[in-house]
Amino acid sequence: MALEHAILVSLLEKPGSGYELARRFERSIGYFWTATHQQIYRVLKRMESDGLLEVREVAQQGRPDKKEYSVAGPGRAALSRWLHEPVEPESIRHELAVKIRGAAFDDPAGLVSEVERHRKAHADRLAHYLSGERRDFTGPEAPLPLDAGRELQHAVLRGGIAYERMTIAWLDDVLATLHRLGTARPGI
Amino acid sequence: MALEHAILVSLLEKPGSGYELARRFERSIGYFWTATHQQIYRVLKRMESDGLLEVREVAQQGRPDKKEYSVAGPGRAALSRWLHEPVEPESIRHELAVKIRGAAFDDPAGLVSEVERHRKAHADRLAHYLSGERRDFTGPEAPLPLDAGRELQHAVLRGGIAYERMTIAWLDDVLATLHRLGTARPGI
């Protein structure tokens, strides 16, 4: 049920509609948790009927009406309860790693373009994170003050940046390995 | 359907039963893909009825009989097809990161023990990976030769090692941030 908690955190940071939440899950929250709009709408409805959230119909000009959700008392309590119980250390699920091991039974050299594609995607994500970091935290235009919430957001973003840097370095390592297998000892 | 492909790779590396696969998913394959035994048994059955795998009943002494699965021709073809089509770069799902951002609305200092617990889990996993690396790849007792399959397995393991090191460093960063928030500016 981590999606519920991610939604509670996001709505505490700023109330918003399902649509707005979906967009946040493509950006900041999406650094460490993903969700599609269908999932979000479904869970929002359930959370509201469970009394964790409050809705407010908001009429807009030039746009469809929206339902703005905010966290109700029981929602805050549920988040607090969850924060005080342990969660399992996450385990990774990395399809590309499956492919890399599988390449031994096919054509290792054929994997190069796929690995390069992933490397580019991670480099793009890193650039995106870094520009976000400058904009929100370290740049001269970054808003002040840095309260606890923003400090913690920054710490999480630093984790995303470290993850992308590590992944890029690893993919370079993988590319070097594939290159070595393709040239030094062909046919093995 | 990445579980299917992970199973194909694992069975190509070495045929085995559902039980044995479940154990591998706790170790080497589990470095980058996880699955429970129920999931594995269900998928094995489906893959066999789809003709991707072959079964062989094996009687054992002092143990229950087992069904040893191995990859059939169509299974190898399915893996090859998958290797040649692109997969999406993975996105992380990190509950602890949700907690860290959520802590701003509760008690940041209360999170310290949880982060320390995660740090220890990652340090244990790193130690486990490193001893596996010495045993299988870099140590004086490591078996030879290092063919393409083992080179690629090693590359994936290096990815796991890099991931754990990065995560430990990040959690230290988070702990320092929590400490800073708890002492320098209490109450903010």
Added chain:
DNA sequence: TCCTTCTATGCAACTCGTTGCATAGACAAG
């Protein structure tokens, strides 16, 4: 002897997550 652990397989029920599709008003480009 009983209790636990290990090997080995599986069902049933449930929740979580994805994919495809549908609706509908506003706005911009061609």
Added chain:
DNA sequence: CTTGTCTATGCAACGAGTTGCATAGAAGGA
């Protein structure tokens, strides 16, 4: 004037993954 994009919400069906439970023989310890 049609096509496409953006905001905004949602249903239905399916597939992936989790949790709890059940069975059963063999081995080992209290």
